[in-house]
Amino acid sequence: MMDECTHTDTSGAPTAFPASGQCHRSRASSGTRRPASSSCAGGGKPTCGACGEVARSWYDRKTRRVRDLPCGDTRVYLAVEIRRVECKTCGKVKQKAVDWLADNPFYTKRFAFFVGRRCRSMTIKDVAEETRLNWKTIKAFDAQYMHEQLRREGTPVPKVIGIDEISIRKGHTYRIVGVRLGTTTADLVLDTDRSEASVDKFDQWLGSTKSKRIRLAVMDMWKPFRASTLKAEHAPHAAILFDKFHVLRHLGAALDTVRKTE
Numbered sequence: 117m118m119d120e121c122t123h124t125d126t127s128g129a130p131t132a133f134p135a136s137g138q139c140h141r142s143r144a145s146s147g148t149r150r151p152a153s154s155s156c157a158g159g160g161k162p163t164c165g166a167c168g169e170v171a172r173s174w175y176d177r178k179t180r181r182v183r184d185l186p187c188g189d190t191r192v193y194l195a196v197e198i199r200r201v202e203c204k205t206c207g208k209v210k211q212k213a214v215d216w217l218a219d220n221p222f223y224t225k226r227f228a229f230f231v232g233r234r235c236r237s238m239t240i241k242d243v244a245e246e247t248r249l250n251w252k253t254i255k256a257f258d259a260q261y262m263h264e265q266l267r268r269e270g271t272p273v274p275k276v277i278g279i280d281e282i283s284i285r286k287g288h289t290y291r292i293v294g295v296r297l298g299t300t301t302a303d304l305v306l307d308t309d310r311s312e313a314s315v316d317k318f319d320q321w322l323g324s325t326k327s328k329r330i331r332l333a334v335m336d337m338w339k340p341f342r343a344s345t346l347k348a349e350h351a352p353h354a355a356i357l358f359d360k361f362h363v364l365r366h367l368g369a370a371l372d373t374v375r376k377t378e
Contacts, residue, residue: 164203164210175202175209182217184224194224219260220253232261272296273326278334279318279341281310294318297334315344319351330354337362 162171177199184192198221199212214221218228234243235258240251247254274296281290290310319327330351335341336359345351 162199162201163212164201164206167203167205169203169205171201171203175200180222182222182224183227185227185230218257220256223257225260228257229261229264231257232264235261271322271326273329274322275329276332276334277330279315279345280336281338292318297332310338310340312340312344315340316347316350319344319347319349324349327351328353332357335359337366 162174163169164171177197180196180198182194182196184194186192196214198214200209201212202209216225217223218225220228231243231247231249231254234246235254238246240254240258243249243254244251249257276297278295278297279292280295281292283289284291292310292314327350330345331354333345333351333354334357335345342356345354345356
């Protein structure tokens with residue numbers, strides 16, 4: 117009998133898997149297709165995964181195989197009992213939330229972070245060959261890992277920022293990037309366009325108090341960037357520094373106009 121299965125995740129504090137029932141392990145050699153497995157029966161109160169309301173009993177239960185951190189070159193799976201609750205508040209049958217599962221419920225969160233750490237120093241193709249995962253799954257784990265890193269770091273308090281856009285595909289499809297100058301961190305990548313309303317989201321994410329501490333904003337001469345930054349609720353006292361490339365382009369255009377008039 118075991119009360120909990122504990123493993124120390126290298127990305128943070130020790131991770132504990134609560135288990136109210138028995139826990140057994142069976143291993144297979146690395147040459148076979150059958151991986152090492154761990155089976156744990158979950159416990160806890162019957163709570164709704166949507167609203168968190170506690171119900172009187174479970175609606176149904178099933179066992180799901182969840183992939184966990186590997187042991188050497190051997191894959192490890194957990195046989196987890198997943199329970200559903202008939203919630204009177206929501207009026208629907210909802211699955212009980214399991215906080216140590218990834219966004220993809222067939223993998224543990226620490227395995228998703230393991231894949232995300234691999235993506236920091238390896239290509240997606242190399243990670244796919246190592247983990248035998250689909251590239252879409254790897255990109256989703258990488259995004260979940262990066263969101264977790266941003267959550268742990270917290271909202272920054274920048275004094276000097278840079279705002280620019282990047283092109284993600286042909287056809288003038290852009291995304292806005294906000295960066296704290298002096299670091300290599302892209303604090304926010306907006307997945308919409310480069311309009312003034314989209315730039316407002318960067319200051320809204322920082323908050324009014326932190327936005328007003330900005331003293332210098334570096335950007336190109338795109339008007340929505342400047343208009344959003346100098347709003348009263350954002351950074352009205354910030355100095356604007358234009359990219360010299362755009363300044364020289366306008367200067368060159370003005371010189372051409374003068375030459376043509378002469």
